Every structure is written in structure tokens, then in C-alpha cells.
Amino acid sequence: MELPNSSIQQIKTKINENTSFLDELGESVSQRCSKVQKKLNAFISFDPQFIAEQIEGIKNTVHNSKNLSLLGVPFALADNISTSEQKTTCASKFLATYQPPFDARVTSILKANGAIAAGKTNMNEFGVGCSGDSSYFKAVKNPCDTKHTSGNGAAAAVLTGAVKLSLASDALGELRQAASYCGVIAIKPTYGRISRRGLLDYASSLEQIGIISNSTGELAAVMETLFGYDPEDVSTLDAKVPAYSLMLDKNTNKIHAAVPEDWSDAPYLQDHIKILFQEQINKLEDLGIKIDLISLPHFRYASTAATIISAVEAFSNLANYDGIRFGYRGEAKHLQEMYTQTRSEGFSSKLKKFLTFGSLISTANYYHDYFLQSQKMRSLITIELDTCLQKYDLLLTPTTPFTAPKLDHPSPMNGELADPAGFYTAAANLAGLPALTFPVNGSGLPFGLHFMAKRENEIELLKTALLLEKEISFQKPEFDI
Amino acid sequence: METNTMELKYASLDARIVLTEQEEKELTEQVQKFLDMAAPMKKINLANIKPTYYGFTRQNNLRKDEVKPSLPLETSLANAPDADDSCFHVPKIVED
Numbered sequence: 001m002e003l004p005n006s007s008i009q010q011i012k013t014k015i016n017e018n019t020s021f022l023d024e025l026g027e028s029v030s031q032r033c034s035k036v037q038k039k040l041n042a043f044i045s046f047d048p049q050f051i052a053e054q055i056e057g058i059k060n061t062v063h064n065s066k067n068l069s070l071l072g073v074p075f076a077l078a079d080n081i082s083t084s085e086q087k088t089t090c091a092s093k094f095l096a097t098y099q100p101p102f103d104a105r106v107t108s109i110l111k112a113n114g115a116i117a118a119g120k121t122n123m124n125e126f127g128v129g130c131s132g133d134s135s136y137f138k139a140v141k142n143p144c145d146t147k148h149t150s151g152n153g154a155a156a157a158v159l160t161g162a163v164k165l166s167l168a169s170d171a172l173g174e175l176r177q178a179a180s181y182c183g184v185i186a187i188k189p190t191y192g193r194i195s196r197r198g199l200l201d202y203a204s205s206l207e208q209i210g211i212i213s214n215s216t217g218e219l220a221a222v223m224e225t226l227f228g229y230d231p232e233d234v235s236t237l238d239a240k241v242p243a244y245s246l247m248l249d250k251n252t253n254k255i256h257a258a259v260p261e262d263w264s265d266a267p268y269l270q271d272h273i274k275i276l277f278q279e280q281i282n283k284l285e286d287l288g289i290k291i292d293l294i295s296l297p298h299f300r301y302a303s304t305a306a307t308i309i310s311a312v313e314a315f316s317n318l319a320n321y322d323g324i325r326f327g328y329r330g331e332a333k334h335l336q337e338m339y340t341q342t343r344s345e346g347f348s349s350k351l352k353k354f355l356t357f358g359s360l361i362s363t364a365n366y367y368h369d370y371f372l373q374s375q376k377m378r379s380l381i382t383i384e385l386d387t388c389l390q391k392y393d394l395l396l397t398p399t400t401p402f403t404a405p406k407l408d409h410p411s412p413m414n415g416e417l418a419d420p421a422g423f424y425t426a427a428a429n430l431a432g433l434p435a436l437t438f439p440v441n442g443s444g445l446p447f448g449l450h451f452m453a454k455r456e457n458e459i460e461l462l463k464t465a466l467l468l469e470k471e472i473s474f475q476k477p478e479f480d481i
Numbered sequence: 482m483e484t485n486t487m488e489l490k491y492a493s494l495d496a497r498i499v500l501t502e503q504e505e506k507e508l509t510e511q512v513q514k515f516l517d518m519a520a521p522m523k524k525i526n527l528a529n530i531k532p533t534y535y536g537f538t539r540q541n542n543l544r545k546d547e548v549k550p551s552l553p554l555e556t557s558l559a560n561a562p563d564a565d566d567s568c569f570h571v572p573k574i575v576e577d
Contacts, residue, residue, distance in 0.1 A: 231542070298525075301522045301525075325560065325561055327562070328562070332572055334572050334573050335573065337572075349504055356489065356492050358496070359496040378532070379533040
């Protein structure tokens, strides 16, 4: 069985036709994950025995499970999403042995719908950034060119067909940036659409679990399954979940999109991204999408404001990593020394600096000019985006100003606190808007087109992605696994 | 605005983190570079704008105030670096 070429529906049909197919499926998933791990280091936890146990479990209950929406579908979770049967390390030395006492809400939903947990994917420590250089378990290589980062393991695992879908967190755009680096589709839904229970987040007001897939139709099916109110997460939306799969096929009105007129002012914007994006605008216009250049004067400050807010929230959220109830503990003679030893030895140098920065910005000398100013900027950007999206269906930009950076030089901003990869993506997190990245063919490494839509209007993103999938002859990026 | 070493030392102390001299030097440079980059945003007059603390437009969805089972004691203690069958263990509060 060729897992990368089988759709979710085909997997389900084959299982329902013949349950012995499950053995073949389990073997195929294990082999594929093993190859991907060996070549790219995409996983932190991956255990063929655990996959085999799940296959046995499905076999024993398959007579009652035939209609489960994700029956037999292999998935991966980023290693900051809690799993009671696998470690959840946040790619940090601090949590290298941590075994969560419960499943995240998304983990429970996927398991209850018959999906197979293939492994936990690698990421930046605690999900801070997408440079691929701060995992305690070493960097993830890009499937398209192993000298480059893939941003995280979730995108690499989907592109290479190790899994059909993966979930990862997105605070300033990390999920979408990695998807852009690897040439796959990813959606960060409206804030609150997916429960964050069991996500070990670092920036609560910005961070959301998103989905990576190779296909728009499958993305729609997974969204229907994962979206919805969770009584154990006060921030989830108590809103009706649309039947995205059915709505996808319905005729769409002519799409009217806006592009910020100063989109090419992004720091470190590569020349070839500039050219490719302009080419894509022309192609979209040829498809009948009307595109206007508009003024969004404060959009350019989104990444700066989001960096400040996320650092302060990380300083606060990660305060409970103290070595008492779970995780790493440093040797110390007394309690205060234990706190500092534990945190100084358990966190990477990069994270220690980020948390200290968050602490600094929280102090009286910086609070008003930087933190409060960022929260006000957040209001202004939200108003600007809401106003823009009243008139336009979508806001269009590149996903990142550059393609996947080289691993020996993780980012053009190497050594800076603000990641310029978030220039286009952070605004959606500030305003809680849904956003999707769609891969584009280039001559070199992949890059993504980034679409933002009105709050709770994910269908507009899916319809646009489906249009591009059908009309632009997109070929999956080449890779050798 | 310039950040001095003492401010960073106090900030790391608040975060219960000890930075090495090298890390302190690197962070001082990074903070300075970041603040320079953030300077244009700082200058914008936002006096009449209210801050947003959550990208969330609806009310919190609170569940009913009903007692539900909590984690068993054994499970709660399972990840602790040092515990017995009923308590977390910590070093002495006061140094000898």
C-alpha cells in the first residue's frame, strides 16, 4: 500500500472491505515514519510497537467503527500536545521524560474517530519560533533539501506521506511558516475553533492548534471533526461547526481579495519571492479573482507587537516549570536555588533569553512604552483587518518573506529576538482570524501564498484553496525518502 | 532607550533564570536591536486606543459549577522528580 497516494476515504473503504488491510496499513505507516525519521529527524517519539497496538485495537472494534470519520488515518501531533500514552516533551530538556496524565482534547477526538497516532513531531523548544534550531532533540531537515530547515516536523511528516495529517501550534505563524517551507497546506483556524485543552502553550492569547494536510478536501473533513465547543476550555467558541465538505462543492461568488500595498517592505524579503508572488497575483486574476492593493498602515507592526506580547505571556505561562510537580530538577541546597538551577539547566540558552526578555518588558520601565503599546497596536490592527475584511473576502500576502533558511544559518535573523518569518503571519494571531497557507511551485524550495479571512469564515479559505488546487497545476515538491 | 546590565540581571532574577556572562552579553545586544526596531511603533500616538488582551470576541464559555472527579493522587505525583506516596518533596526553604 502506498500511503502517500491513498486518500482518507480510500483508507477507510479498504478497512471496511477487508480488516486484514489494517496489518498492511500499520506496517506501511511504521516503515514510512522510520524512513522519514532516519532522514529528517521529524519525530521526537515514534514507536512501531505503539502503532501495532493501535491497529490491534481497531481490529477488535472495527465492527462498531465502520463509520468513524477518520478510521485508520495516520496522524502526528507536535510534541507540545498532550498524549497520555506517549511522552510530551515540548522539545525541551525540561520535559524530556514528561508523561501527561491526560490526553489533549484534540488527541481524544482523533482517537475516538478511529485515527492512528503515528508519532510526536519535532519542533522549536516550547513552539517558540520556526527556525528549527532550538529543539533539545536536534533540528528537523527539510524533505526538499536536507541542508535547510523544515521549520517543524509536522510539515515534513505530511509532505513525505509519513502521516495523512498533523497538528501543531501556531502563536506567531509557526505552523503556517513550516508548511510554507515544506510545500503543504496548513490552516490556523479562528481563535477558539479548536480546543486548546492539553496544549502546552507559551502565548495563550495568540496560540492556536492548526492542521497540516496535503489536500483541501481532507483538511475540510478534519476541521469538521476537530472544531467545536469544549466545556473544559473557556476560550473555545460555542459556535455551530459548518459542514465544510458539503459546502466546498457549492458554487462560490466571485472572490474579491486585498493585498497590502506595502507588502514588499518586509525585512529580508527575497527577490525571487517578490517575483513569484507578483506572478501568483497575475495567475489569481486570470482565475477571476479580483485583487486590489489597499492601505493597511499598521500591518507592518504586527510581528513586533506579537513578539512583545508572546514574550511576556511566555514569561508568565512558563513560570510553573519549577521542578516541583513535573519535569527536570536541578541539584540545589535550598528551594530558591532549586528554582533557578532547574530553569537555568532545563531550558535552552535561546529560551532563557526569550523569557528574560519577557520579564524585562514586564517591568515598569518598559511596560508602558512596549507591552501596553503592543496591546493597543493589537486593537488597531484588529480594527484595520476587520474593516478590510468587511469589504474583501480575503487578505493575500506571501506566507514568509523567504524560503526555508539553511540549517547552519537557521534564519536571516539569527541572533535576533523577533523572527522576521512572522512578518505576514502574526497579524492573524493578534486578531484571532483564520488564515491558510497554500503551496506554490517555484524553481527552488517551496513557498506559500497566505490568505486571511473574516472570523469564523474558514470556508472562504477552503474554497479558495480548492480553486487553486484545481486550477493551478500544483505539483508536490520533489523529495527523496 | 538603552537597556543596562542591571536591568537584565533583575529581569532574569524575576524569571528565576541565571544567564552566563556570554548569554547576558548576547541578550543585551539582542534587546537593543529589538528596541531599535520597535522604536517606530513606540512613537505612534495610541493614547485613545484601548488595549486588547485577547483576540477573542465572545464571552468566556464557563461550564456548570459542578464537582467533577480530579486526577487521582498517584497520577498527580507520577511526574514529580521527588515525591513519596502522598507529597511532593522539595529542598529546605532556608539554607543551613
